[in-house]
Amino acid sequence: MGANDVSMIKAAHIGVGISGQEGMQAMLNSDFAFSQFCYLQRLLLVHGRWSYNRMCKFLSYFFYKNFVFTLVHFWYAFFNGFSAQAVYDTWFITCYNLIYTSLPVLGLSLFEQDVNETWSLHFPELYIPGQHNLYFNKKEFVKCLIHGIYSSFVLFFVPMGTIYNSERSDGKDISDIQTFCLIVQTSLIWMVTVQIALKTTYWTMISHFFIWGSLGFYFCILFFLYSDGLCLMFPSIFQFLGVARNTMNQSQIWLSLILSVILCVIPAFGYQFLQPLVWPVNVDKVFDRINHCKTRPPQVRVRTKLKHPSLRRSAYAFSHKQGFGALITSGKTTKTKPNKKNSFPVKK
Amino acid sequence: MAMNYNAKDEVDGGPPGAPGGTTKTRRPDNTAFKQQRLPAWQPFLTAGTVLPTFFIIGLIFIPIGIGIFVTSNNIREIENPSKECEPYRRNEDKPIAPCGAIANSMFNDTLELFLVANESDPTLTLIPLKRKGIAWWTDKNVKFRNPPGTESLKERFKDTTNPVNWLKPVYELDPEDEDNNGFINEDFIVWMRTAALPTFRKLYRLIERKNDLHPTLPAGRYYLNITYNYPVHSFDGRKRMILSTVSWMGGKNPFLGIAYITIGSISFLLGVVLLVINHKYRNSNNTADITI
Numbered sequence: 019m020g021a022n023d024v025s026m027i028k029a030a031h032i033g034v035g036i037s038g039q040e041g042m043q044a045m046l047n048s049d050f051a052f053s054q055f056c057y058l059q060r061l062l063l064v065h066g067r068w069s070y071n072r073m074c075k076f077l078s079y080f081f082y083k084n085f086v087f088t089l090v091h092f093w094y095a096f097f098n099g100f101s102a103q104a105v106y107d108t109w110f111i112t113c114y115n116l117i118y119t120s121l122p123v124l125g126l127s128l129f130e131q132d133v134n135e136t137w138s139l140h141f142p143e144l145y146i147p148g149q150h151n152l153y154f155n156k157k158e159f160v161k162c163l164i165h166g167i168y169s170s171f172v173l174f175f176v177p178m179g180t181i182y183n184s185e186r187s188d189g190k191d192i193s194d195i196q197t198f199c200l201i202v203q204t205s206l207i208w209m210v211t212v213q214i215a216l217k218t219t220y221w222t223m224i225s226h227f228f229i230w231g232s233l234g235f236y237f238c239i240l241f242f243l244y245s246d247g248l249c250l251m252f253p254s255i256f257q258f259l260g261v262a263r264n265t266m267n268q269s270q271i272w273l274s275l276i277l278s279v280i281l282c283v284i285p286a287f288g289y290q291f292l293q294p295l296v297w298p299v300n301v302d303k304v305f306d307r308i309n310h311c312k313t314r315p316p317q318v319r320v321r322t323k324l325k326h327p328s329l330r331r332s333a334y335a336f337s338h339k340q341g342f343g344a345l346i347t348s349g350k351t352t353k354t355k356p357n358k359k360n361s362f363p364v365k366k
Numbered sequence: 367m368a369m370n371y372n373a374k375d376e377v378d379g380g381p382p383g384a385p386g387g388t389t390k391t392r393r394p395d396n397t398a399f400k401q402q403r404l405p406a407w408q409p410f411l412t413a414g415t416v417l418p419t420f421f422i423i424g425l426i427f428i429p430i431g432i433g434i435f436v437t438s439n440n441i442r443e444i445e446n447p448s449k450e451c452e453p454y455r456r457n458e459d460k461p462i463a464p465c466g467a468i469a470n471s472m473f474n475d476t477l478e479l480f481l482v483a484n485e486s487d488p489t490l491t492l493i494p495l496k497r498k499g500i501a502w503w504t505d506k507n508v509k510f511r512n513p514p515g516t517e518s519l520k521e522r523f524k525d526t527t528n529p530v531n532w533l534k535p536v537y538e539l540d541p542e543d544e545d546n547n548g549f550i551n552e553d554f555i556v557w558m559r560t561a562a563l564p565t566f567r568k569l570y571r572l573i574e575r576k577n578d579l580h581p582t583l584p585a586g587r588y589y590l591n592i593t594y595n596y597p598v599h600s601f602d603g604r605k606r607m608i609l610s611t612v613s614w615m616g617g618k619n620p621f622l623g624i625a626y627i628t629i630g631s632i633s634f635l636l637g638v639v640l641l642v643i644n645h646k647y648r649n650s651n652n653t654a655d656i657t658i
Contacts, residue, residue: 068402097563129404179621182563189569189612190502191559198562221407246508260504270615273434273622280423281629288636291416295647309410 034058064135067145074153075217076127078162083119083210085166086173090202093174103195105174107258109243110203118207118236122214125228131220133308141304152299169209169282176281177201180274187268196261200240201271205278207236212283216290413644420637427630434615435623443618444609463526463536464549470529472557474595477570477607482587490589495571498546501555510555512548519548533595567608567617583609 021043027033028047035048036055045051050061094105104111138144147153180201181193191197211233218225240262242248249259265271294302394400409415462470480490513522519537528535539551546552556568575582590607598605610617 099564129402129406131402131406131408135402176625178563179625180619182619182621183565183567183617184619185567185569185610185612185617187612187614187616189572189610189617190500191556191568192616193561193563193566194559195562196559219408219410221409222404224404225406246504250508259509260502264502264504268616270619270622273430273615273626277622277625277629280427280633284420284423284633284636287411287416287419288640291411291413292640292643295644309412 034061059139060135063142063145064138067138067148068131070148071132071153072127072130074158075130076123077154078158079126079214079217080123081159081162082166082169082213084115085163086169086206086210087114089167089170090174090206093171097178105199105202107196107199107203107243109256110199113239117239118232119210121228121232122211122225125225126214126218129220129222129225130218133305137308141308143304144301147299147301152301165286168285172278172281173202173205173209176274176278177205180270184270186264187270192265192268192270196258197265200258200261200265201274204236204240205275207233208275208279209282212279213286216283216286413648417637417641417644420633420640424630424634424637427626427633431623431626431628431630433623434626435620437613437615438618438620438623441611441613441618442609443611462529463523464529464554468558468560469554470531472529472532472554473568474533475605476593476595478591479573480589480591481584482589484586493573493583493588496574497540497571498543498552499572500569501552502559505555505559506550506552510549510558512550519544523548570607573609 021041023044024047027035027044032050033048035045035051037045037051037053052058052061090105091102094103106114133141133144177198181198184192186192211229215229218229243256244258244260244262246259249256294305298306398404477495479493479495481493483489483491512519515522523535523537526536536551536554537548539548539554540546553570559568561568573582592607596605615622
């Protein structure tokens with residue numbers, strides 16, 4: 019496009035330039051540039067749609083995990099005399115957003131797809147949610163907040179109920195602050211992991227690695243931070259000596275963990291199933307149809323070979339000289355090249 | 367330039383190539399990673415997945431809950447509430463070992479349990495209470511250490527004084543047993559494991575099980591002798607002495623059992639509700655116009 023279109027491109031939310039015969043001005047000022055106008059279809063319906071999807075999932079999940087993380091302190095305040103005593107180990111607070119939960123979110127925002135590119139192109143209606151701001155708006159944010167409040171409630175009161183006035187299996191202490199911190203931390207990590215697992219609909223090997231790997235990494239770091247060596251070297255910084263070892267072998271801790279995770283996840287799980295059923299939007303019908311087609315692949319029409327007694331070709335032969343008639347009736351000039359199917363986004 | 371422009375040129379986003387020149391292609395690689403075609407699993411929540419999940423959760427949780435609840439109820443517990451006492455007194459002082467408010471507030475009541483022989487004969491038999499083995503192994507052997515040295519414990523602590531509220535100095539916590547004196551005294555260690563909630567319990571002593579032929583605490587009348595040193599009146603505190611057995615899930619705590627049963631039942635109910643809803647709406651959806 020020409021230089022007079024530059025102002026139009028700059029004024030738009032997303033300016034797309036097409037490199038062509040009229041110079042590079044438009045391209046240099048645009049957000050996206052490509053060489054053929056038909057690529058716009060893929061840009062919008064496939065990549066644009068995926069990008070919107072990923073962004074919305076990322077945002078709602080990120081807000082959710084931080085709400086759960088923080089609001090537990092609200093519930094604890096009623097029991098610690100409003101002293102702002104933290105429910106987590108200080109190292110956990112540092113590492114939570116940086117190490118334990120960063121990779122899964124990254125994986126979600128890089129690889130997530132709701133439907134693959136073929137279906138995206140086949141059903142342009144799937145683009146409508148982006149236009150109507152359907153996947154992340156004030157209502158979605160409020161849902162996220164409510165889910166976070168509920169999860170933090172469960173995350174605090176289930177461990178509290180477990181250790182309240184209770185002991186270990188050998189009678190020793192279990193209701194100390196360090197054990198409580200450990201239980202709440204571990205339940206939180208499991209809970210947000212299961213939540214992102216529910217949100218991910220496109221599981222590549224990398225997604226598996228990021229999600230389950232982060233969980234395993236949490237346990238490795240946990241045992242490292244609470245090990246004898248480190249705590250004895252820096253006693254004022256690492257104070258949780260022996261807590262992991264002494265607590266993780268108690269079955270009531272694991273039972274409490276399972277209970278809090280299931281309790282948090284059930285509402286989201288049920289809602290995710292119920293919403294397209296009872297309050298469907300147009301997009302849900304499309305998804306329904308896509309899944310219907312996926313589970314029941316269309317009947318492949320068996321092409322019956324047309325049997326000819328002899329291969330007929332239509333051909334006109336004008337012969338001004340002897341010999342060309344044979345060339346034309348041999349059929350070589352009427353054969354068509356087979357259609358090559360390729361899914362390159364660039365090649366036509 | 368326009369004449370040399372070739373539609374078959376594969377360069378995108380770049381200037382029209384020079385005639386016959388080899389311009390570097392900026393086409394992204396056709397790998398699965400870069401073209402977003404990675405092999406993937408795409409789960410979709412259908413009625414076939416969600417509904418069985420709810421029922422399975424119900425079916426698993428309810429028996430687990432019943433099991434835990436029954437175990438908890440099998441644990442025998444005897445409670446003895448104590449009365450409030452005189453006001454708390456404080457005075458200021460100097461280098462304290464062990465220092466800090468938590469150490470200062472160490473629990474120092476002593477309890478002794480006696481078995482009354484029978485109605486006619488009032489002789490009291492002291493039940494042996496084990497004072498070691500009540501703290502976490504890692505606390506006792508790794509975290510808490512006495513100051514090093516070969517001289518007596520009293521010598522090692524000679525420049526310090528006992529905390530304001532303590533009756534005896536730290537090296538006299540258990541003069542009979544060197545392994546339970548000073549900072550590694552197990553009562554002290556148990557106290558230093560700070561509680562999370564305002565109501566907590568701590569292990570005071572262990573009563574060792576005798577061999578199975580004799581009951582450890584035979585039925586009869588018992589006499590509890592309390593040396594009441596620890597004042598809790600100032601903050602409306604309460605003290606209780608609890609005699610309890612332990613099991614694989616700890617002390618008597620019906621919370622988990624009840625919670626599992628409740629959540630299992632709710633899950634089961636929700637499963638039924640969702641089944642009904644699914645049946646009703648799935649039928650109406652099938653007949654509705656799905657053409658788009």
